[in-house]
Amino acid sequence: SVAREIASVVGATNKEDGFLHGNNYMVTWALGHLIQLAMPEEYGFGGFVRENLPIIPKAFKLIPRQVRDGKEYKPDGGALRQLKIIKHVFDSCDKIIVATDAGREGELIFRFIYNHLNCKKPFERLWISSLTDKAIKEGLQNLKVGSEYDNLYYAAKARSEADWEVGINASQALSIAAGRGVFSLGRVQTPTLAMICKRYLENKNFVSTPFWQIRVQTEKSGISFAAVSKDKYDQKSKADSIFRLLQEQKTLSVQSVEKKEVNQEPPLLYDLTTLQKEANSKHGFSADKTLSIAQKLYEAKLITYPRTGSRYISADVFDEIPELINRLAHHPRFGAYAQTMDNAILNIKCVDDKKV
Numbered sequence: 168s169v170a171r172e173i174a175s176v177v178g179a180t181n182k183e184d185g186f187l188h189g190n191n192y193m194v195t196w197a198l199g200h201l202i203q204l205a206m207p208e209e210y211g212f213g214g215f216v217r218e219n220l221p222i223i224p225k226a227f228k229l230i231p232r233q234v235r236d237g238k239e240y241k242p243d244g245g246a247l248r249q250l251k252i253i254k255h256v257f258d259s260c261d262k263i264i265v266a267t268d269a270g271r272e273g274e275l276i277f278r279f280i281y282n283h284l285n286c287k288k289p290f291e292r293l294w295i296s297s298l299t300d301k302a303i304k305e306g307l308q309n310l311k312v313g314s315e316y317d318n319l320y321y322a323a324k325a326r327s328e329a330d331w332e333v334g335i336n337a338s339q340a341l342s343i344a345a346g347r348g349v350f351s352l353g354r355v356q357t358p359t360l361a362m363i364c365k366r367y368l369e370n371k372n373f374v375s376t377p378f379w380q381i382r383v384q385t386e387k388s389g390i391s392f393a394a395v396s397k398d399k400y401d402q403k404s405k406a407d408s409i410f411r412l413l414q415e416q417k418t419l420s421v422q423s424v425e426k427k428e429v430n431q432e433p434p435l436l437y438d439l440t441t442l443q444k445e446a447n448s449k450h451g452f453s454a455d456k457t458l459s460i461a462q463k464l465y466e467a468k469l470i471t472y473p474r475t476g477s478r479y480i481s482a483d484v485f486d487e488i489p490e491l492i493n494r495l496a497h498h499p500r501f502g503a504y505a506q507t508m509d510n511a512i513l514n515i516k517c518v519d520d521k522k523v
Contacts, residue, residue, distance in 0.1 A: 168466040169298060170196040173266055176303045185252035195256045197267065201246045202279035204331045205230045217343050221336045227328055229283040254284050263290035264310065269472055274316055275323035292316055296472040296484070296523075298465065305483075330354050379406035385419055394419070433514045435478035442473070479522040488513060 170187065174180065178190030186195035205228035212219045232246040257263065263286075267273035281290070290313040295306040330353065337352035381396040400406040413419070437445075442461065446452040452460075461473035471480075488510075495505040 169266070170194050172298045172300075172466075172468075173293075173303055176300055177307070185249055186256050193256045193260055195253050196249075197253070197276050197280060198245060198249050199232075200272075200276055200279070201232055201250055201253075202229050202276075202283045203232050204228070204327060206233070206240065207335060215339045215343050215349075220340055220343075221332070222339075223332060223336075227331070229279055231283075250280070250284070253280060254286075257284060257286050257288060260288065263288050264293050264307075265290050265313065266293040266295075268474060269294050269296055270474055270476070271319055271323040271326070272474070274319045275327060278320045278324070289313070296475070296480075298468050376401070379403050381406055381410050381413065383413055383419065432516065436480060436517045438476050438478045439474055440476075441478070477523050479517050479519040481520045481523050482518055485513075485515065485518045
C-alpha cells in the first residue's frame with residue numbers, strides 16, 4: 168500500500184511482478200525483514216555445545232529470511248523471490264530513493280538488503296510520516312543524503328546484534344544447564360517475563376491489613392452528603408469510640424478548608440507505546456491489535472506513521488493542523504469538537520524538530 172501511494176505520486180503506474188514503473192521511476196518494496204543475521208551454524212557452531220559458548224561472531228553474516236521446516240530452517244521462498252526483484256530494480260536504476268518506514272527498523276530493513284546485495288548505487292532518503300500526496304511530494308522535494316541516517320542504522324544494527332548475542336547464548340546456556348529440552352531467553356523477552364513474574368509473586372504473597380474509617384451521613388442547606396475521615400484506624404474499637412462521640416453531637420463544624428489550584432499540562436502526542444497502553448486500558452485491546460488498527464489508519468492516510476518512538480511533530484506538520492481541524496468542522500461526529508477548538512492556542516509543546 169505504501170509503495171502504491173508513492174508510485175502513484177511519481178507516475179510509476181505500470182505494474183510488473185513485484186514492482187511498478189513509469190515516468191523514469193521504478194518502485195518496489197520489502198516484505199518486512201527480508202534479510203536477517205545468520206544463525207550459529209553459518210559460523211560452524213552446530214547444536215548446543217557448552218564449549219562453544221559464548222558465540223560472538225567477529226563479523227555478522229547476512230542471509231535471506233529463514234522459516235522453520237520441521238526441526239530445521241530454510242530460506243523463505245517469498246523473501247528470495249522479492250530479493251531477486253529488488254536486485255533487478257537496483258541494477259536497472261542510476262540511484263536509489265529509500266522510502267522504508269521513517270524509523271530505526273525501516274532504516275535497518277533497507278541497509279541489510281543493500282549490503283546483502285552488495286549494492287554500490289548512491290541512495291537518498293525519503294523521510295515522511297504521512298502518506299498524503301502532499302507529504303510525499305514535499306518529501307521528494309527535500310530528499311536527504313543517505314549518510315545522514317548512518318547513526319540510526321548503527322543503532323538498529325547494534326540492537327539486532329545484541330538481540331542475537333543474548334538470545335543465542337543465553338538460550339543455549341540455559342538449555343544445556345537444565346538438560347530438559349530447549350528454553351528460550353531474550354534481551355527484551357526475559358526481563359519482561361521477570362517483571363511479570365515479580366508482580367505475580369507480589370500479588371500472590373500480599374497479605375491485606377484491615378483498617379477502619381469513619382463515615383458520617385450529614386446535610387447542609389438541604390443537601391445530603393457523606394463525610395469520610397482521612398484517618399484510618401487499625402483497631403475497630405478505636406474507630407467505634409470516635410464514632411460514638413460523633414453520634415452524641417447534633418452538629419458538625421468545618422474546621423478548615425484547603426483549596427489549591429492545579430495546572431495540568433496537556434499530554435504529548437501518542438507514540439506507539441502510549442497508544443497501546445491507553446487502548447488496552449480503555450478498550451482492552453492487545454498491543455498487536457492496536458498496532459494493526461493504527462497501521463490500517465496510516466495506510467488510509469488518516470493518521471501519521473504509527474510505529475514511531477517520538478511524541479513530537481515537526482513545525483511544518485504543526486502548521487497544517489488548523490486546516491485539518493477546519494476540514495472536520497462539518498463532520499457529523501467530530502464537527503462539534505472541531506468548532507470549539509481555538510487554533511490560536513494550540514499546544515506547541517509537542518513541536519520539536521530535533522525530537523522527531
